[in-house]
Amino acid sequence: MTPSTPAAAAQRTALRQAALQTALIAALALALVVSVIVSAGTGQLGVAPQEVLGSLLHRIGIDWLPLPSHPTGDATLWAIRFPRVAMAVLVGAGLAVAGLLMQAIFGNPLAEPGVIGISSGAAVGAGLAIVFGLTVFGEWTTAVLAFAAGLGATLLVYAMSRADGRTEVVTLVLTGIAVNAIAGAAIAFLTFIGDTQSREQIVFWQLGSLAGSRWTQVAIVAPVVAVGLIAAYLSARKLDLLSLGERNARHLGVDVEALRIGMIFIVALLTGAAVAFAGIIAFVGLVIPHLMRMILGPAHLPLVTASALGGALLLTLADLAARTIVPNADMPIGMLTALVGGPFFFWLLRRTRKRAGGWG
Template sequence: MSLNLPLPPTATSRTVVLGALGAALLVAVTVAAGAGQLHIPAGEVVGSVLHRLGLDLGTLPSHPQGESTLWQVRFPRLAMAVLVGASLGVAGAVMQGVFGNPLAEPGVVGVSAGAALAAAAVIVFDLVALGQWTLPVAAFLGGLVTTVAVYLLSRDGGRTEVVTLVLTGVAVNAMAGAALAFLMFLGDTQAREEIVFWQLGSLNGSRAEQVLITAPVALVGIAVAILLSRRLDLLALGDKGARHVGVDVERLRIASIVVVAVLTAAAVAFAGIIAFVGLIIPHLMRMVVGPGHRALVPASALGGAVLLVLADLWARTAIAYADLPIGMLTSLVGGPVFFWLLRRARRTAGGWA
């Protein structure tokens, strides 16, 4: 399948889109911070932030628990939503660029399956070597190890073909899924429930220290993806064409897969598996900023962050006194959107190439 894309927008229009996405993210975070069982007006949310910055230009939360609710519960959770959404959006954009295929998403290289398998092992065998950090660390390392395995198994003669990489990823994902099913069989009812809930994804219980661990990894990964963006554009020429203009295709593919693995593993380590963000967001952003990765990567970061902040707001407020799995909600929205994108692509291209 080929990427059938419109002509890229102008630099001015791309700047406007990125600015609009940034503004939308600020508005979404402000609204989400004030929503919940304890309602805090947007003006008080902004006033609290300004007060922490040393600018007493707004009104502090009037409720006695307002400040603690914002800074101990909601802001860490929103910061995690921004980081996870941005990481998954960028990982999806890079994957689609590397594979030259709109159906590519981070899970293709096995990172999500490996993270789930490692998390399940921690739950079933009640591993506590690192205390409360055991599960996220295991999930992060499991995702990286699985990705490395997919890459090494797909190499042939010192080179890696895209088709071989995809098929190897399918095989490794299938084996990881079988191992996960076996662990669920070994576990008791409580362990099974924990594994299922982790796989559905949730930002409930996000804390500031988790954000401080995730932020450097996510920001470095996004920065590297932006640095690779110009060379990712050249992959549209095909491997031979890219090599002809001086791109080391194998090295670029390795670097891109490492970036995808790190971003996705960092995202799922604390939040669990959140589906469709890395698949849908790059599609939508490509429609408004064009195929060039210099605009597509930051747009995917902002778009993914906005989507996950809104999805988390929905998860917290849809049902009173309940916190729905956020991965369930992204799939609920992402499935119909993806179906619409498929129909749109077929009408535009006159069929699959």
């Protein structure tokens, strides 16, 4: 029997890794399809899974399955359920990929989009629109101001963390913490001066919700998420090289500063578009990318796909739970993701500390 050579062993390892990647991505995709169908059919007006599929197929001219038997079933699906489910898929995918990019450019598994002030800045923008009753952009005013303020906060953090033409990661994180603190104070002040209705709106917005999602909102978020995914795929190889260390990445031809700037901008776009319409939804950008990395390893090309599918699946299931846990009530979705993400964060913190041999 011929002894195994290092090259043959490496080839077998690569084949096993490729099979694992394919199996995981296929399982996530299948689970996402099932969760979308179940979520769309669940509510005060129940629609059977085959009727949900029948309604979807009917729109593309395929009449294999029955349409909803209830007179308003099809209209309910397309006016209320499908836009909400589509928004859950897009927001979940966007937040997860944003978290993956943050962890890649910072080289830290504890990094997530909120670190650079996007979410807190967006909350200030939304709070201003709510408290002062601004209607500059009509019904889109709150979303537009939230997106603009989130992007502005990110640019401020980036500008303040640059020195000598370079951006130091530690300075960026510390500046983000400071901006988050200032934004938190601004939100508290807006809550203080607002009337009862405004306070309730601010609190509910900060807890996150997909209630009231519409196709017009989906049409705005979808292109942003698509651009973010394309940018992540195109940058995957450079992110792999960056994971070897900044100095090694530079020696291998990666413009680390340009890569970091580009990825921060993509993260701001993805997170800003998500929170503008769904409010602040915590921990999706932390939990999903790290779980996918634990299973698949460090290669970013499959991680982008797996993280997008995992984030979409998590938020679809969280939204389903938000609509069904309490009868005839719509719980804040951000509260549910925090209940899942909080314990995971504690576990991750302890795991990271043990691997590092302590913080000191």
